[in-house]
Amino acid sequence: xKHLSCLLIATTMSFxxxxxxxxxxxxxxTDVEFADLVKRLDFNDxxxxxxxxxxxxxxxxxxxxxxxxIGKWAPSNSATDPEAQVVxxxxxxxxxxxxxVVPSAYYVVQGPALATFVQLMNSARERNKWRIRNRGxxxxxAKKGQILGVFMLELDIEKAEVKGLANDRGNxxxxxxxxxxxxxxxxxxxxxxxxxxxxxxxxxxxxxPTETELELARQFSDIMVLDILTGExxxxxxxxxxxxxxxxxxxxxxxxxxxxxxxxxxxxxxYSSIVTRFNRFTIERVQELVQLLNDPNEKPQLVAALQxxxxxxxxxxxxxxVLAHVKALVTKxxxxxxxx
Amino acid sequence: xxxxxxxxxHFWTWAADNAQKYLPSEALEFSxxxxxxxxxxxxxxxxxxxxxxYVPNDFDDAGVAPFFLDLLKFVGVSHSVFRDxxxxxxxxxxxxxxxxxxxxxxxxxxxxxxxxxxxxxxxxLDQLYLEKIKKKTKAGNFxxxxxxxxxxxxxxADQKTFSHxxxxxxxxxxxxxxxxxxxxMFSKGDRGGSRGMVRYxxxxxxxxxxxxxxxxxxxxxxxxxxYNKQPEHRFELAKDAVKTFWRSSLPNMFNITxxxxxxxWMRPKLPNFIKLSHSDFKRNPHxxxxxxxxxxxxxxxxxxSQLRSQRYANYLESNFEASILKSTDLINHYLNxxxxxxxxxxx
Numbered sequence: 001x002k003h004l005s006c007l008l009i010a011t012t013m014s015f016x017x018x019x020x021x022x023x024x025x026x027x028x029x030t031d032v033e034f035a036d037l038v039k040r041l042d043f044n045d046x047x048x049x050x051x052x053x054x055x056x057x058x059x060x061x062x063x064x065x066x067x068x069x070i071g072k073w074a075p076s077n078s079a080t081d082p083e084a085q086v087v088x089x090x091x092x093x094x095x096x097x098x099x100x101v102v103p104s105a106y107y108v109v110q111g112p113a114l115a116t117f118v119q120l121m122n123s124a125r126e127r128n129k130w131r132i133r134n135r136g137x138x139x140x141x142a143k144k145g146q147i148l149g150v151f152m153l154e155l156d157i158e159k160a161e162v163k164g165l166a167n168d169r170g171n172x173x174x175x176x177x178x179x180x181x182x183x184x185x186x187x188x189x190x191x192x193x194x195x196x197x198x199x200x201x202x203x204x205x206x207x208x209p210t211e212t213e214l215e216l217a218r219q220f221s222d223i224m225v226l227d228i229l230t231g232e233x234x235x236x237x238x239x240x241x242x243x244x245x246x247x248x249x250x251x252x253x254x255x256x257x258x259x260x261x262x263x264x265x266x267x268x269x270x271y272s273s274i275v276t277r278f279n280r281f282t283i284e285r286v287q288e289l290v291q292l293l294n295d296p297n298e299k300p301q302l303v304a305a306l307q308x309x310x311x312x313x314x315x316x317x318x319x320x321x322v323l324a325h326v327k328a329l330v331t332k333x334x335x336x337x338x339x340x
Numbered sequence: 341x342x343x344x345x346x347x348x349x350h351f352w353t354w355a356a357d358n359a360q361k362y363l364p365s366e367a368l369e370f371s372x373x374x375x376x377x378x379x380x381x382x383x384x385x386x387x388x389x390x391x392x393x394y395v396p397n398d399f400d401d402a403g404v405a406p407f408f409l410d411l412l413k414f415v416g417v418s419h420s421v422f423r424d425x426x427x428x429x430x431x432x433x434x435x436x437x438x439x440x441x442x443x444x445x446x447x448x449x450x451x452x453x454x455x456x457x458x459x460x461x462x463x464x465l466d467q468l469y470l471e472k473i474k475k476k477t478k479a480g481n482f483x484x485x486x487x488x489x490x491x492x493x494x495x496x497a498d499q500k501t502f503s504h505x506x507x508x509x510x511x512x513x514x515x516x517x518x519x520x521x522x523x524x525m526f527s528k529g530d531r532g533g534s535r536g537m538v539r540y541x542x543x544x545x546x547x548x549x550x551x552x553x554x555x556x557x558x559x560x561x562x563x564x565x566x567y568n569k570q571p572e573h574r575f576e577l578a579k580d581a582v583k584t585f586w587r588s589s590l591p592n593m594f595n596i597t598x599x600x601x602x603x604x605w606m607r608p609k610l611p612n613f614i615k616l617s618h619s620d621f622k623r624n625p626h627x628x629x630x631x632x633x634x635x636x637x638x639x640x641x642x643x644x645s646q647l648r649s650q651r652y653a654n655y656l657e658s659n660f661e662a663s664i665l666k667s668t669d670l671i672n673h674y675l676n677x678x679x680x681x682x683x684x685x686x687x
């Protein structure tokens with residue numbers, strides 16, 4: 001797979017409310033290839049090699065075809081909700097932030113591949129409390145002969161944790177980080193010409209990628225909106241604020257979106273104080289989303305395109321929270337302060 | 341302290357009306373099996389195989405409710421002994437709780453108040469148990485005791501209840517080759533945490549060295565039912581609570597038994613090494629604090645063994661400072677209101 005951003009087809013999307021279909025989500029060559037890969041993917045094929053995913057708190061498997069890493073698979077874990085991971089991808093495409101999310105699809109493991117997973121779990125020496133729990137839960141699930149999980153594409157992009165933006169201990173954003181300040185309506189306005197680096201992100205040759213303050217602030221604000229809509233609760237616990245680079249340009253990546261749920265009230269309160277400045281285009285897309293979810297003719301197609309299994313009322317409620325939040329902020333600070 | 345030790349129904353009723361005033365809805369969102377009446381005397385060590393494990397010793401009030409309120413109930417009990425945050429710190433209680441919740445190890449050693457209970461060997465326990473039984477019985481009968489009503493003095497109606505208990509519940513649980521030698525009813529009146537619930541005692545004997553005193557305690561509606569509706573099947577709920585907090589099959593002589601209308605918790609009357617009184621706590625504030633933080637830690641461990649605990653831990657860590665402030669506020673209001681209520685009752 002080539003780099004995501006390099007493969008962006010013209011992102012001229014038709015977002016017509018009258019003809020929504022999965023094809024009309026923001027689509028890159030990578031998405032097309034990914035859909036094809038998933039269609040053909042069979043973990044029981046002779047050339048597929050499965051290894052235990054031994055980092056993070058979630059148990060799962062790394063997937064190789066021959067010697068090529070093609071992705072990771074994770075079943076439900078305490079911080080991996082397959083539905084949330086898949087919907088973050090489709091919703092990201094709907095909202096026009098395709099570059100930020102990672103192709104993810106539902107995938108059921110069964111047969112010899114499941115036996116391999118069981119064997120890998122049984123032979124792993126786990127010390128982390130959550131991993132021990134997750135292993136136990138999935139050994140139990142395996143007894144049913146199959147496990148639904150999520151397959152996430154291996155990105156070509158070199159990714160790493162962006163240092164200093166998360167306050168791991170408090171599980172929230174580090175409010176003093178420049179990006180955290182840029183995405184607040186009462187904070188400084190990010191410059192469209194001054195460039196900044198992201199700590200922890202460097203190129204293979206040791207050079208430091210940079211990007212304009214405005215672009216990086218927009219990207220992170222977008223991720224915050226996506227987090228609200230997917231009910232994310234695990235973004236700032238450590239290791240989940242990630243970035244990379246495209247050539248000499250720094251980028252954010254929202255790779256791990258599974259510490260979330262599409263079936264509850266979500267975490268709007270937490271995020272409402274973190275993000276108060278928005279990408280205008282993204283908010284317009286949220287408005288569009290609300291319209292579609294409220295339209296009985298469009299809703300089924302939209303839900304199918306988003307691969308949303310939970311009741312859409314939760315997503316709709318979160319969208320409305322975002323829009324009400326933005327409206328109140330505009331009243332308080334004015335449009336210029338609230339939108340990038 | 342004594343009043344708050346038996347306050348479980350009152351706390352949960354109060355919480356149903358007031359918790360949302362003080363806590364954000366997210367804090368009340370994480371529910372699961374809770375102890376329901378966490379206080380310092382409601383925990384003890386038992387042998388599970390060769391391991392001596394500190395667990396709740398009572399499941400009367402266990403049920404489904406917000407985890408955080410289970411902790412706050414305990415914070416309230418602790419602050420009813422010492423209101424002073426310098427003696428019992430809400431922050432340290434919550435910190436200890438989060439440590440348990442997130443799978444950290446308890447590194448502060450066994451608290452002094454429960455050290456003897458923790459360290460007893462099985463052989464010693466068996467020996468002391470036999471000695472206790474010897475002290476309580478003579479010639480195959482219970483000896484008279486202030487709180488005991490012996491079989492021969494029990495009213496006809498209560499004898500009927502006892503016979504029903506024998507036939508309906510105990511017949512299948514009677515340990516092999518043991519013979520029922522005597523029966524008695526035990527009631528502590530209004531004192532203690534059992535709110536005057538009658539307990540049925542059996543003296544059993546197999547040989548001179550194999551004797552038991554088994555207690556049957558009826559489990560009514562748990563205190564947490566005053567907060568929210570509990571699962572329909574009380575028996576299943578109690579079994580789930582035991583499974584969650586004991587994480588083991590029931591040790592010898594312990595059991596839960598029920599029919600459509602009644603349920604009993606069966607346990608041997610083992611020697612008690614934990615003597616905790618209000619005056620002990622007052623005399624040893626440091627030891628009291630050590631035990632309090634330890635129990636808060638254990639509550640975290642038990643809550644953390646349940647569904648969504650990673651997310652719950654994440655929530656508490658995200659809102660640590662606010663949780664301390666809001667918890668303190670809630671507990672202060674609760675204790676103040678309880679104090680006024682007690683004064684009114686004492687008038």
